Amino acid sequence: MAGATELSARLIESLADAGALTPDWRPAFKAVPRHRFVPDTVWIEDGDRLVPVRxxxxxxxxxxxxxxxxxxxTQVDDGVPAEPGQVGHEITSSASRPGVVASMLAALDAEPGLNVLEIGTGTGWNAALLAERLGAGRVTSVEVDPVLADRARHVLRNAGHQVTVTTGDGVLGHPERGPFDRVIATVAADRVPPAWAAQTRPGGRVLVPWATDFHNGALVSFTVNRDATMRGRIVGNVAFMRLRDQRGKRPRLARDVREVSNARRSFTEPHPYDVVGEYDVSLAVGLKVPRCKLVVQHQDDGAYTVWxxxxxxxxxxxxxxEPGAEKFPVRQSGDRDLWQEVEDAYHWWDDLDRPTADRWGLTVTPQDQHVWLDAEANRIDR
Ligand SMILES: C[S@@+](CC[C@H](N)C(=O)[O-])C[C@H]1O[C@@H](n2cnc3c(N)ncnc32)[C@H](O)[C@@H]1O
Structure with a gap:
């Protein structure tokens, strides 16, 4: 049975081999073992339920x-599982995937001595890694959940890391501890909070997992301007839970699919996978189709249903x-023709010459945010 030291060494080796862990961050990963930060109860997915492993x-x-x-x-249902102690439904905190943690730290471009703000303390592991490399007193972290914030504060202190952990809404940043050289959000935003730009020095970097209702997976690296605006591009593919006040709603087919017998029926010819299945296209569809969640149900014979x-x-x-089919039966119900909206968005993306994720950019100002393609002048109507 491998012990923590051996398991940690193996993980570090595999992250380095995969190119996620850069040499400058390797000593911090070695010095800050992940298991010291993970709570004694974690949760694993079992169908649509979350069950504890103790x-x-x-x-x-x-x-x-x-x-x-x-x-x-590491936390379900905001710490109060729907069925106490047994089963949860909503993921409300996690220790992010080590490969994602390593690549985000590399993308942050944070040198020792810089002043960094982290949004979403969670277990405290990422904050500890930052503190290990950047130095004592250089890291401030904001966590909205008071129980998680208290726990992280305690674990960080016991492990000897001097991190300021504040309980509060990370949307507001932490003006008293700014200005920052870097901000790293370890929680996703659809509307990126302007406070993160306002509290960062001109030329500083803000790294944000950016999500839409349809698509949860773009890491945007912003550079902050002198006027407290920031402009960024997509530099990676990451999926995070949302900021608490931007959580939106989880789709539940049993609750949301009603009036089946009255649904409008038609056929469509583009293959549904081509329209919603690939990263670049689903990112673009998410820009155009708000309040739309995607669920795919697979059957044993290779057939599947896109909801x-x-x-x-x-x-x-x-x-x-159905495998090999050339036309696909569609049912639509309610005020919106959701498939039509998604298919129109797909044609829009196709007409734009199928831009890849790295061609999209996002500008955040104190008043609003806008999305552009290739250059800021080329704004997209949403
Ligand atoms: C993926 S976890 C962060 C992982 C963490 N960095 C770590 O190393 O374990 C996301 C965290 O963001 C927190 N969060 C959600 N909304 C927030 C908000 N508005 N302000 C601060 N934290 C928030 C959640 O409670 C959760 O603990």
Whole structure:
């Protein structure tokens, strides 16, 4: 049975081999073992339920979970599981995937001595890695959940890291500890908070996982201007939970798919996978189609159903995809023709010559934010 030191060394080696962990961050990963930050109960997905795995029940299994290159769910349902102690439904905090942590730290371009703000303290592991490299008193972290913030403060102090952990809404940043040279959000935003630009020095960097309702996966690296605006481009593919007040709604087919017998029926010819399945296209669809969640249900024979659900209005659409089919049956219900909206967005992206993710940019000002393609003058209407 491998111990923590061996598991940690293996993880570090595999992250370095994959190119996620850069040589400048390697000593920090060695000095800050992940299992010291992961709580004694973590949660794993079991269908649409989240079930606990307790260190006290199986130390070795828990340790393996700590050192797998996977996000670890560390809190469900804001700390009050729907069925106490047994089953949760909503992921509300996690220790991010080590490969993602390493590549975000590399993208942050943070040298020792810089003053950094982290949004979303969670377990405190990322804050500890930052403090290990940047130095004592250089890292401020804001966590909205008071229980998580208290725990992280305690664990960080016990591990000897001088990090200022504040309980509060990270949307507001932390003006008293600024200005910062870098801001790193470890929680996703659809509307990127302007305070993060306002509290960063001109020329500084702000790194944000950016999400839409349809697509959760773009890491944007912003450079801050003198007028407290910031401009950024997509530099990676990461999926994070949302800022608490931007959580939106989770789709639940059992609740959201109603009036099935009255659904409007038609056929569509573009293959649904081409329209929603690839990273670049789903990113573009997300820019154009708000309040639309994607759910895919696979069957054993290779067939699958694509569901589009607007949990706010109750509109939904479904597409049946049989292997080898050339036309696909569509059902749409509610005020919106969700498939039509998604297909129109796909044609819009196709007409633009199918831009890849790295061609999109985002500008955040104190008043609003806008998306552009290739150059800031080329704004996209949303
Ligand atoms: C993916 S976890 C962060 C992982 C963390 N950096 C670590 O090393 O374990 C996201 C965290 O963001 C927190 N969060 C959500 N909304 C927030 C907000 N508005 N302000 C501050 N923290 C927030 C969540 O409570 C959660 O703990």
């Amino acid at each position: 260190r006290a029940d199986d130390e070795a299994a828990w340790l393996e979970l700590c050192y797998a290159n996977e996000a670890r769910i 589009l659900v607007d949990p706010w209005s109750g509109s939904w659409a479904s597409l049946e995809v």
